[in-house]
Amino acid sequence: MTENNKTFFQTIGSLNKNFWIASNMELFERWAWYGMFNILGLYLVGSTDDGGLGFNHIQKGSIMGNITAILYLLPVFFGVIADRIGYKLSLTIAYIIMIAGYYLMGEVNTYWSVYMIFLFVAIGAAFFKPVASAIVARNTDESTGTLGFGIFYMMVNIGGFVGPFMSSTLRNAYGYKIIFIQAAIVIGINLLILLFFYKEPKVERPKDSIGKAIGDSLKGIFEALKDIRLSILLLLMICFWVMFNQLFYTLPNFIDDWVDSSAISHWIIENVPFLKQSFVDKDTGLIKPEQFSNLDALMIIMLQIPISYFVTKMRHINAVIRGAIVATIGVGLTFYTHSVWFTILGTMIFAIGEMMSSPTVSSFIALITPKGKEGLYQGTYFLPVAAGNFFTGFIAGNLYQSWSDKLSLLQKEMGKRNIEMPEVVTHEQFIESGSKALKMPISDFERQFDLKAEKVDWATVETSFREFATTKGVDISNVHLPFSKNEYFALAEQKLGMDHWQMVEMLWNTYNPNKIWYVIVGIGLFSIVTLWIYDRMIIRPREKNMKEI
Structure with a gap:
């Protein structure tokens, strides 16, 4: 290995133009992705009168888990394609797909349309993912690689912090749709940087076909897995990623449902009012849930370098295990109680565990890699990430819906008390069921009741819909008019004679929605114990044999 005799600033100065372009494109891409993804779970299940889509958590888990899993599998194939068609063309394709996809995500509102458009975005992101890191690798050498990739991953975390912060600030003033427009604009900036500043170096491209190369890549992965x-x-590591993902998939919804952060929001309003727009929700007066998750990214920006240095004093596998212990404690605290202070403390502790474990896994894979097979082994890194996202969808979706969703538990409680309540129905569900009952195409149904108007008068729609059905002799008893989640909560509070937080406390004490923490912490503990056994039974004996040789 070549020793780096340059000073820090000389090393920085030796990094070329394409390195800095790739690093900045990574920052903007992560800005767009996390600016959307950190708020996506809130948007998907949010009440329609707040601009959300009103989906249930099963639908949310399916969309977020399945699509993100696919995103982490596709770079195996797209990296091969990029090597053959060139990085500039690959990035151009990725950016055009992402610009269109991000914008369209704010324009669609049914489950399958959101699912397919998000898949479209994931295809663009998967095209980008291997190319950016490949440009950095191509433009660094042994003397600059460590610092170069350190800067590159710092850009990842800066983008991961700025994106959600900006989205949170903007959605207060302009609603949820602005987060998708913002993402499209930021990727548009990347496209301009690419077209006007990035110069594709002349390199010899592989001569074999894309199909053969993909086949060889898959064979290589199977060979590595032997x-x-x-x-x-x-x-x-699948279990580790399932536990890790709860911070982004499940925690924002848990905070939104159960955590009263009014003490902090009141302090911000009184003492630092210029932060109100970014942190305090204009409708609820509480801290926006995504800002708690964003604390994780802020901690990484501030502490990753000293923690990485601290971790260098440990065996790699020990760092992964100890990081998993810390992260499990942190994520457990965030779900154990609905105290806002535990949410903050747990997130900060989790971030420390993440900084110890996550970067070290890749480094540990490099350590156990046979010489000459570095690329092959590193290519397997995203397999447990993909599987972890897929299984996270079940916990954030099916399990949360059953155990922890505030609306579902309230509906159960109202049923137990024999208190009659209307169904929660989105506008799209009403249009679908209403048009089906009247045997009309959806476009004709919307035109008949003026449902495409900028502001729909739902009282008038109800009257005209019933009159129209009566004249046609159609039974519409199973067709429910739009009724939002917020309207359901307000009516339930009225019928129960409670204010909102009295009702939340009653549901918390009755149904213990925090019991989901048993599953999340259990997965973390399983990961810790099995990694410890793995070290004792596989790694240590091999290390001992190597020393004897």
Whole structure:
């Protein structure tokens, strides 16, 4: 290995133009992605009168878990394609797809349309993911690679912090749709940087066909997985990623449902009012849930370098295990109680565990990689990430819907008390069921009742809909008019004779929605124990054999 005899600033100065372009494009891409993704769970299940889509958590988990899993699988194929068609063309395709996809995500409102458009965005993001890091690798050498990738990943976290912060600030004034417009604009900036500043170097491209190269890549992955050290590690890391993902999939909704952050929001309004727009929700007066998750990114920006240095004093596998212990404690605290202070403390502790574990896994894979197979083994890194996202969808979706969703638990409670309540129905569900009952095409149904108007008068729609159905002799008893989640909560509070937080406390004490923490912490503990067994039974004996040799 070549020793770097340059000073820090000389090393910085030796990094070329394309390196800095790739790093800045990474920052903007992460800005767009996390600016959308950190708020996506809130948007998907949010009440329609707040601009949300009113989906249930099962639908949310399916959309977020399945699509993100696909995103992490596709770079295996798209990296091969990029090597053959060139990085500039690959990035141009990625950016055009993402610009269109991000914008359209704010324009669609049915489950399958959101699912397919988000998949479209994921295809663009998967095209980008291997190219940006490949440009950095191509434009660094042994003397600059460590610092270069350190800067690159710092850009990831800066983008991961700025994106949600900006989205949170903008949606207060302009609603949810602005987060998708923002993402499209930021990717548009990337496209301009690419077209006007990035110069594709002349390199010899592989001569074999794309199909053959993809086949060889898959064969290579299967060959790498024959190494029991690698395959068992990747399998065990699935549990780590399932636990890790709860911070982004589940925690924002849990905070939105159960955590009263009014003490902090009142302090911000009184003492630092210029932060009100960014942190305090204009409708609820509470801290926006996504800002708690964003604390994780802020912690990484501030502490990743000293923690990485601290971790260098440990064995790699020990750092992963200890990081998993810390992260499990942190994520457990965030779900254990509905105290806002535990939410903050838990998120900060989790961030420390993440900084210890997450970067070290890739480094540990490099450590167990046979010489000459570095690319092959590193290519398997995203397999447990993809699987982790897929399984996270079930916890953030099916399990949360059953155990922790405030609306579902309130509906159960109202049923137990024999208190009659209307169905929660979105505008799209009403249009679909109403048009079906009247045997009309959806476009004719919308035109008949003026449902495309900028502001719909739903009282008038109800009257005209009933009159129209009566004249046609159609039974519409199973067709429910739009009734939002917020309207359901308000009516339930009225019928129960409680204010909102009295009702929340009653549901918390009755149904213990925090019991989901048993599953999340249990997954984390399973990951910790199995990694410890893996170290004792596989890694340590091999290390001992190597020393004897």
